[in-house]
Amino acid sequence: MSAGAARVRRTSTRLADGRELIYFDDSEPYVSGAATRRLDDPRPLPDRFADVVDEDGTARPVTAPEMRYDVLTGEWVPMAAHRMNRTFLPSAETNPLAPARPGAAYSDGEIPATDYDVVVFENRFPSLVAVPGVPDEVRYLDGEPLWPTRPAAGRCEVICFSPDPAGSLAGVGTRRMRTVIEAWADRTARLGALDGVEQVFCFENRGKEIGVTLHHPHGQIYAYPYLTPRTATMLRQARAHRERTGRNLLRDVLEAELRSGRRVVAESEHWAAYVPAAARWPVEVHVAPRRDVPDLPALTDPERSDLARLYLRVLQAGDRFFTWPEDSPRAGEPIPLPYVAGWHQAPVREGRDDLRLHLQLFSVLRAPGKLKYLAGSESGMGAWVSDTTPERIADRWRDVMADDVKEPGA
Amino acid sequence: MSAGAARVRRTSTRLADGRELIYFDDSEPYVSGAATRRLDDPRPLPDRFADVVDEDGTARPVTAPEMRYDVLTGEWVPMAAHRMNRTFLPSAETNPLAPARPGAAYSDGEIPATDYDVVVFENRFPSLVAVPGVPDEVRYLDGEPLWPTRPAAGRCEVICFSPDPAGSLAGVGTRRMRTVIEAWADRTARLGALDGVEQVFCFENRGKEIGVTLHHPHGQIYAYPYLTPRTATMLRQARAHRERTGRNLLRDVLEAELRSGRRVVAESEHWAAYVPAAARWPVEVHVAPRRDVPDLPALTDPERSDLARLYLRVLQAGDRFFTWPEDSPRAGEPIPLPYVAGWHQAPVREGRDDLRLHLQLFSVLRAPGKLKYLAGSESGMGAWVSDTTPERIADRWRDVMADDVKEPGA
Numbered sequence: 045m046s047a048g049a050a051r052v053r054r055t056s057t058r059l060a061d062g063r064e065l066i067y068f069d070d071s072e073p074y075v076s077g078a079a080t081r082r083l084d085d086p087r088p089l090p091d092r093f094a095d096v097v098d099e100d101g102t103a104r105p106v107t108a109p110e111m112r113y114d115v116l117t118g119e120w121v122p123m124a125a126h127r128m129n130r131t132f133l134p135s136a137e138t139n140p141l142a143p144a145r146p147g148a149a150y151s152d153g154e155i156p157a158t159d160y161d162v163v164v165f166e167n168r169f170p171s172l173v174a175v176p177g178v179p180d181e182v183r184y185l186d187g188e189p190l191w192p193t194r195p196a197a198g199r200c201e202v203i204c205f206s207p208d209p210a211g212s213l214a215g216v217g218t219r220r221m222r223t224v225i226e227a228w229a230d231r232t233a234r235l236g237a238l239d240g241v242e243q244v245f246c247f248e249n250r251g252k253e254i255g256v257t258l259h260h261p262h263g264q265i266y267a268y269p270y271l272t273p274r275t276a277t278m279l280r281q282a283r284a285h286r287e288r289t290g291r292n293l294l295r296d297v298l299e300a301e302l303r304s305g306r307r308v309v310a311e312s313e314h315w316a317a318y319v320p321a322a323a324r325w326p327v328e329v330h331v332a333p334r335r336d337v338p339d340l341p342a343l344t345d346p347e348r349s350d351l352a353r354l355y356l357r358v359l360q361a362g363d364r365f366f367t368w369p370e371d372s373p374r375a376g377e378p379i380p381l382p383y384v385a386g387w388h389q390a391p392v393r394e395g396r397d398d399l400r401l402h403l404q405l406f407s408v409l410r411a412p413g414k415l416k417y418l419a420g421s422e423s424g425m426g427a428w429v430s431d432t433t434p435e436r437i438a439d440r441w442r443d444v445m446a447d448d449v450k451e452p453g454a
Numbered sequence: 455m456s457a458g459a460a461r462v463r464r465t466s467t468r469l470a471d472g473r474e475l476i477y478f479d480d481s482e483p484y485v486s487g488a489a490t491r492r493l494d495d496p497r498p499l500p501d502r503f504a505d506v507v508d509e510d511g512t513a514r515p516v517t518a519p520e521m522r523y524d525v526l527t528g529e530w531v532p533m534a535a536h537r538m539n540r541t542f543l544p545s546a547e548t549n550p551l552a553p554a555r556p557g558a559a560y561s562d563g564e565i566p567a568t569d570y571d572v573v574v575f576e577n578r579f580p581s582l583v584a585v586p587g588v589p590d591e592v593r594y595l596d597g598e599p600l601w602p603t604r605p606a607a608g609r610c611e612v613i614c615f616s617p618d619p620a621g622s623l624a625g626v627g628t629r630r631m632r633t634v635i636e637a638w639a640d641r642t643a644r645l646g647a648l649d650g651v652e653q654v655f656c657f658e659n660r661g662k663e664i665g666v667t668l669h670h671p672h673g674q675i676y677a678y679p680y681l682t683p684r685t686a687t688m689l690r691q692a693r694a695h696r697e698r699t700g701r702n703l704l705r706d707v708l709e710a711e712l713r714s715g716r717r718v719v720a721e722s723e724h725w726a727a728y729v730p731a732a733a734r735w736p737v738e739v740h741v742a743p744r745r746d747v748p749d750l751p752a753l754t755d756p757e758r759s760d761l762a763r764l765y766l767r768v769l770q771a772g773d774r775f776f777t778w779p780e781d782s783p784r785a786g787e788p789i790p791l792p793y794v795a796g797w798h799q800a801p802v803r804e805g806r807d808d809l810r811l812h813l814q815l816f817s818v819l820r821a822p823g824k825l826k827y828l829a830g831s832e833s834g835m836g837a838w839v840s841d842t843t844p845e846r847i848a849d850r851w852r853d854v855m856a857d858d859v860k861e862p863g864a
Contacts, residue, residue: 112731112732112844113732114730114732114734115691115695115703115707115731115732116687116688116691116703116704116707116730116732117684117687117688117691118687118690118691119732119836119837119838121732121734121838121839121840122838122839122840123840123842123843123844124839124840124841124842124843171839185731186710186713186714186716188710188713188714188731190706190707190710190731191710191731191732245830245831245834245835245837247830247831247834248830249829249830254827254828254829254833255825255827255829256829264830266830266831266837268835268837272831272835272836272837273835273836273837274527274834274835274836274837275835277526277527277528277836278526278527280528281525281526281527281528285525293525293526294526296600297525297526297600300596300598300600300601303596303598304596304598306596320524320526321522321525321595321598321600321601322522322523322524322525322526322529322531322601324524324531384829384830384833384834386830386834386835404834406833406834415665417664417665418664418828418833419659419664419665419666419794420655420657420658420659420674420676420794420796421655421657421676421682423664423794423816423828424655424657424684424794424796424814424816425655425678425682425683425684425685425796426529426682426683426684426687427529427655427676427678427682427683427684428529428531428532429531429532429534429581430531430532430533430534431534432533432534433533433534434522434533
């Protein structure tokens, strides 16, 4: 697999409204370069930054999305106050992430190619977007120094893991997963190079339990123009640890987990998966590289290939974590795990030695049909209460990892 | 209403398993002191701290609940690792918060009295509880300095707002609301005086959308043995503001909101309700006193009475915030608002001059039948994205506040 990176072909294109769309093809014939290729988006979309025309014919400039500083918490909050050009909405029956139908005059989906391996494109309705000509300046709502506002000048992208709408990331196979990792690394490096971007977050929301309405296997990539609260908090903790011990906090955490072994659920040559000692979600697992690495672009080829295999094992085990109980009509059947999986990476400009790459996967499902709700203590006070223990979670992960079957493509 | 406080009669009792239960009666005949009185809990509950006896007859001491320090965030996470005496569970059909049935040998509910006004009792399955004889000491999981653990030695209480299982806090009337405020103030003062308690949080979770399965109108009171993340964050912000300006942050926020007026939704002699400038929830409102006050016990009688009236107006308006759409069978009918409402109070031991009492009420409902989900960005990164703007939220609050009807009991 050491030649993996070289095998992926990257083709950047533009959609009709000006958004970037990038194909990541992992094998011959590279689909976006072969017979199925159709790079031009034939939809009659106006440029996304063109003036918005009202029903009475009045034209006005697109409003840039804004974010406000929450002075009680020190956090920026992007607001959907803006109106982008929303004239062309796909019909409800359409899957906008499916490949275009061959021979159709045009698809009302987002992807012009009639087949693809992995594809990334800018979200049509982004909460973060840099609007050309809008200066990245702090202004003050009502002139009050307590209320700074700024353009929410980041970027929101969608990543499709597979052309098959009925699949899941757990089922794409190691070669395709390797391409997903290439795409994540590419986006992290390129988005991090954009003006004003402080941090890149690659993540997947999966399952209706966390509000996903589109079942096509896909994830998202956010380029934030600020440090997110979780990253800022981890950075503060990591710096305090460095000051106290001279060491990297996340490396020390990994070493302590490996030393203890009590919550380690899987190991490979370059990676380890463990339930952290203070896990707060009903299901949680972290996946960390053995080597000190700030972000995905810093991974070597062998580390990427090894990750592709290990992450698939974790995802497949996740889909065995819960089974329908004996008294249900689907007794014993596994329940596809609803989850959030996100890559914690070092920010672009700071903490490169203090923050260390790791994946956090967690679920709100605490038992078949039962969710962990974030109510008063969690949502009001940020004070988590766990319904279980990290050791119980780890025991279950190990049970379901043990059912591993060798994947044919591995 | 200036004699309001004097009118409430407080009667502390013990349940069969040793938990404290306190009646707050607001009018003659004080129900817990009159004909309906039955103070003794007749249930065959073993003492909650007695040894747990296994099926084979083995007795072992109750395990104290534990909390672990999350070194990545600096937060304590209580864990439901303990086993309390759970031998006596109410049947599923029972409402454990209803008054006892008159004449019944015993109720399997929690409240021995056959009628009550407001009642508070210790939660039977608490995530925070001080177990006698367990020292409040930091220990280290696996001997690792990265993994401090401590007993979760706080207290979790339930507060019933009304004996009527079908009612809601919005409908209790000003006299009863005044008693609820007395009960909150009493619990804040008394729980704050307990060893090791750092902070008291009075809150209400309402609606199945946030996981409430028990519809009897009730709230909860948590006495945390640590500063919650939200409070620690606000305290850090308030101290930085004090250092920079010499002023109190929350007072400056209130004054700026009143000066702008754009998001103020209601005012009274002693209180103001406003949507904060960086509100992040689909529905949110803060209620703050005009006078600098650290917590509920510090409120004067007139402030409490004024709050009772204003808070009822806010809650009633909340239940008009959303109505079923025209194409639904219940077109135009108001939707009871699912919400979390919590009192941010100064901690017991620090920040008494920097943190200032205010209520935060918010909802995950963003439209009829549509929820705001906390997915990757919010749950993984703590990075909120609002689907609306504070001004739109405030406009809607003002619309529904304008429908105020004078309450007969006011």
